[in-house]
Amino acid sequence: xxxxxxxxxxxxxxxxxxxxxxxxxxxxxxxxxxxxxxxxxxxxxxxxxxxxxxxxxxxxxxxxxxxxxxxxxxxxxxxxxxxxxxxxxxxxxxxxxxxxxxxxxxxxxxxxxxxxxxxxxxxxxxxxxxxxxxxxxxxxxxxxxxxxxxxxxxxxxxxxxxxxxxxxxxxxxxxxxxxxxxxxxxxxxxxxxxxxxxxxxxxxxxxxxxxxxxxxxxxxxxxxxxxxxxxxxxxxxxxxxxxxxxxxxxxxxxxxxxxxxxxxxxxxxxxxxxxxxxxxxxxxxxxxxxxxxxxxxxxxxxxxxxxxxxxxxxxxxxxxxxxxxxx
Amino acid sequence: xxxxxxxxxxxxxxxxxxxxxxxxxxxxxxxxxxxxxxxxxxxxxxxxxxxxxxxxxxxxxxxxxxxxxxxxxxxxxxxxxxxxxxxxxxxxxxxxxxxxxxxxxxxxxxxxxxxxxxxxxxxxxxxxxxxxxxxxxxxxxxxxxxxxxxxxxxxxxxxxxxxxxxxxxxxxxxxxxxxxxxxxxxxxxxxxxxxxxxxxxxxxxxxxxxxxxxxxxxxxxxxxxxxxxxxxxxxxxxxxxxxxxxxxxxxxxxxxxxxxxxxxxxxxxxxxxxxxxxxxxxxxxxxxxxxxxxxxxxxxxxxxxxxxxxxxxxxxxxxxxxxxxxxxx
Numbered sequence: 001x002x003x004x005x006x007x008x009x010x011x012x013x014x015x016x017x018x019x020x021x022x023x024x025x026x027x028x029x030x031x032x033x034x035x036x037x038x039x040x041x042x043x044x045x046x047x048x049x050x051x052x053x054x055x056x057x058x059x060x061x062x063x064x065x066x067x068x069x070x071x072x073x074x075x076x077x078x079x080x081x082x083x084x085x086x087x088x089x090x091x092x093x094x095x096x097x098x099x100x101x102x103x104x105x106x107x108x109x110x111x112x113x114x115x116x117x118x119x120x121x122x123x124x125x126x127x128x129x130x131x132x133x134x135x136x137x138x139x140x141x142x143x144x145x146x147x148x149x150x151x152x153x154x155x156x157x158x159x160x161x162x163x164x165x166x167x168x169x170x171x172x173x174x175x176x177x178x179x180x181x182x183x184x185x186x187x188x189x190x191x192x193x194x195x196x197x198x199x200x201x202x203x204x205x206x207x208x209x210x211x212x213x214x215x216x217x218x219x220x221x222x223x224x225x226x227x228x229x230x231x232x233x234x235x236x237x238x239x240x241x242x243x244x245x246x247x248x249x250x251x252x253x254x255x256x257x258x259x260x261x262x263x264x265x266x267x268x269x270x271x272x273x274x275x276x277x278x279x280x281x282x283x284x285x286x287x288x289x290x291x292x293x294x295x296x297x298x299x300x301x302x303x304x305x306x307x308x309x310x311x312x313x314x315x316x317x318x319x320x321x322x323x324x325x326x327x
Numbered sequence: 328x329x330x331x332x333x334x335x336x337x338x339x340x341x342x343x344x345x346x347x348x349x350x351x352x353x354x355x356x357x358x359x360x361x362x363x364x365x366x367x368x369x370x371x372x373x374x375x376x377x378x379x380x381x382x383x384x385x386x387x388x389x390x391x392x393x394x395x396x397x398x399x400x401x402x403x404x405x406x407x408x409x410x411x412x413x414x415x416x417x418x419x420x421x422x423x424x425x426x427x428x429x430x431x432x433x434x435x436x437x438x439x440x441x442x443x444x445x446x447x448x449x450x451x452x453x454x455x456x457x458x459x460x461x462x463x464x465x466x467x468x469x470x471x472x473x474x475x476x477x478x479x480x481x482x483x484x485x486x487x488x489x490x491x492x493x494x495x496x497x498x499x500x501x502x503x504x505x506x507x508x509x510x511x512x513x514x515x516x517x518x519x520x521x522x523x524x525x526x527x528x529x530x531x532x533x534x535x536x537x538x539x540x541x542x543x544x545x546x547x548x549x550x551x552x553x554x555x556x557x558x559x560x561x562x563x564x565x566x567x568x569x570x571x572x573x574x575x576x577x578x579x580x581x582x583x584x585x586x587x588x589x590x591x592x593x594x595x596x597x598x599x600x601x602x603x604x605x606x607x608x609x610x611x612x613x614x615x616x617x618x619x620x621x622x623x624x625x626x627x628x629x630x631x632x633x634x635x636x637x638x639x640x641x642x643x644x645x646x647x648x649x650x651x652x653x654x655x656x
Binding site: 043044143157158159160187188189190191192193195196214215216217218220221223240241244254255258259260261262263265266267268269270271272273275276 | 383384490491492493520521522523524525526528529532547548549550551553554574577587588590591592593594595596597598599603605606608609610
């Protein structure tokens with residue numbers, strides 16, 4: 001495993017509600033190696049986005065990181081002041097979101113928004129910032145970057161806006177890029193272009209990437225290592241090839257089986273029954289038990305720990321690889 | 328364009344249907360041009376089959392669905408449903424046909440009225456069309472809920488109390504209420520999580536068998552379209568560029584756009600290597616489509632003739648047609 005860039009230990013992030021605090025992220029630990037692409041997979045409500053927001057220090061109030069450590073370069077990011085964290089955002093850690101239209105300011109040109117982030121982190125004259133902006137737009141494959149810099153976000157297509165977001169995120173050469181469902185809102189052909197772009201840029205700049213997605217196809221395309229989250233916890237962690245070769249958690253297995261296959265004829269899709277349980281009404285024992293085809297009495301009584309199953313492969317399950325029958 | 332026996336009359340037929348939207352600009356707000364959202368659609372759909380429509384945003388696939396449902400009036404062309412011409416019908420005649428055509432929306436969060444209970448949502452179409460009342464209405468609503476995998480205890484709840492997948496089930500129950508013949512599913516599972524998508528797709532297939540439904544399944548996710556469809560139409564800039572039986576389309580695409588679309592689908596295993604045709608640029612604006620073949624600006628094999636002449640839609644077999652000057656072998 002490459003040297004670690006980021007190390008998350010026992011991270012816990014909670015949201016207070018009138019029924020009590022909801023632990024959206026419940027004591028998770030993982031690391032991201034230098035130059036490595038780590039995918040975090042899960043369904044809505046699994047805690048994958050909150051994990052990302054916790055790392056970059058942007059958890060929406062009233063949510064709060066309530067425990068754990070996030071270490072990068074011998075610092076615990078959770079102990080930094082707002083000002084110090086602001087300096088790290090953009091220069092060391094950058095993030096891109098699913099819907100670029102809502103993360104760009106509609107009343108400024110895209111060029112001025114990128115130039116602004118450049119000047120916020122580096123001492124640059126306006127002219128220098130402008131020329132670097134154009135270079136960045138060219139780097140992310142925007143045709144006619146001189147002109148594009150003067151466009152407003154609404155004048156660009158979804159794919160182009162996502163390229164602008166990537167240009168802006170890369171403006172200060174971050175060591176870590178967090179991409180939260182970066183291609184979910186895009187068409188298939190544009191998705192392929194954007195994934196290609198992220199992969200190339202990461203390689204060229206030696207950047208680590210945390211890729212958050214619900215799409216196992218995107219994981220197969222991009223990831224070196226994968227974390228599968230369910231109900232705020234990590235249920236499985238493995239190298240990408242290992243995970244696709246030998247998924248161990250019944251939830252991971254279910255997700256893989258639920259995908260419509262392109263080369264096989266299917267009369268019926270495998271489906272995981274039920275829905276994600278409410279985090280405040282989790283049953284004792286394993287959080288996945290009510291949907292699990294392999295659940296036993298033990299799963300209802302005890303809570304499994306995340307344990308090593310093979311080299312670099314961890315799973316939180318008493319009956320790893322316990323499959324159900326295809327319905 | 329049909330694989331079925333020639334004497335079988337199609338349930339639905341579109342003949343050269345166009346929908347152009349005028350757009351206005353300038354201080355006088357004059358009509359300055361047209362967006363050719365749908366630009367000459369012709370196809371038939373047989374009873375009990377599923378026609379998938381795929382394409383990128385802006386390809387006109389959703390407009391096509393709305394035209395079929397008579398939610399938009401075509402600029403040109405005819406739409407026939409069960410030997411009746413829908414285009415040009417009076418509003419009163421249309422209302423009678425409407426109960427046979429239904430829509431399942433993409434977003435189960437915005438398509439259900441938040442102030443109505445599940446019971447009212449499902450009962451509404453039945454009351455509007457005076458299909459049931461009183462105790463019979465109540466029984467029918469309960470039946471429908473049961474059909475889509477929900478229970479009677481859900482009757483008096485509000486949409487916000489349900490998850491995305493359950494809301495989509497409510498939307499399906501409502502669409503089924505009037506026992507329609509044709510249902511247009513417009514990105515019906517795109518907003519749902521993977522595990523829930525599979526549940527809804529299975530449900531749709533089950534209902535299709537039970538009720539002998541005909542589906543138009545519009546989506547951009549190739550996996551779900553493949554699972555659902557008998558035949559698939561690929562749209563680009565308001566036109567169908569290829570239409571074929573499902574397996575045929577996946578195995579031997581004729582149009583370079585179809586080929587690119589298929590090659591862009593993410594791999595299913597990290598070790599799988601894929602020959603990827605990355606299309607340059609993006610979909611041109613339907614307000615100002617390129618001359619000749621609409622795809623020539625992004626086509627990897629375009630030649631001079633493609634810039635000059637629009638290709639005609641050619642039938643290569645009775646189950647496979649495409650419009651390309653240089654169809655792939």
